Amino acid sequence: MSKVKNENTDFLVDCILQLKNADECYDFFEDLCTVAEFHAMAQRIVVAKMLSEKRVYSDIVRETGASTATISRVNRSLQYGCNGYESIFERVKK
Numbered sequence: 001m002s003k004v005k006n007e008n009t010d011f012l013v014d015c016i017l018q019l020k021n022a023d024e025c026y027d028f029f030e031d032l033c034t035v036a037e038f039h040a041m042a043q044r045i046v047v048a049k050m051l052s053e054k055r056v057y058s059d060i061v062r063e064t065g066a067s068t069a070t071i072s073r074v075n076r077s078l079q080y081g082c083n084g085y086e087s088i089f090e091r092v093k094k
Contacts, residue, residue, distance in 0.1 A: 002082075047074045048085040 019025050029038050043066050050060045051074060060071050078085055 044070065044074050045085070045088075047071055048078060049089060051075050051078055052085065052089060 015028070019028055033041070043064055046064055047060055047066050047070065050064070051071070057068060057071055060066060061068065066074075
């Protein structure tokens with residue numbers, strides 16, 4: 001059972017699935033999030049990509065500016081999460 005799924009998050013996901021291109025995504029997320037929130041999400045996905053490539057924490061800190069706490073949190077998601085990062089990374093490769 002999902003820890004985040006509810007009526008509100010269902011609506012959010014449905015809205016995201018309606019986005020048709022990068023410009024629409026940028027416009028939507030710029031309206032939805034603060035600049036800091038958007039950058040934090042971007043940083044986490046870059047950290048996840050680097051971890052999935054077996055990069056070491058010190059390199060990730062240096063290249064992304066992420067804290068070791070953020071890197072650990074993302075690493076836990078990669079190891080014990082719902083495989084959301086992995087499925088997206090596979091699609092982006094293609």
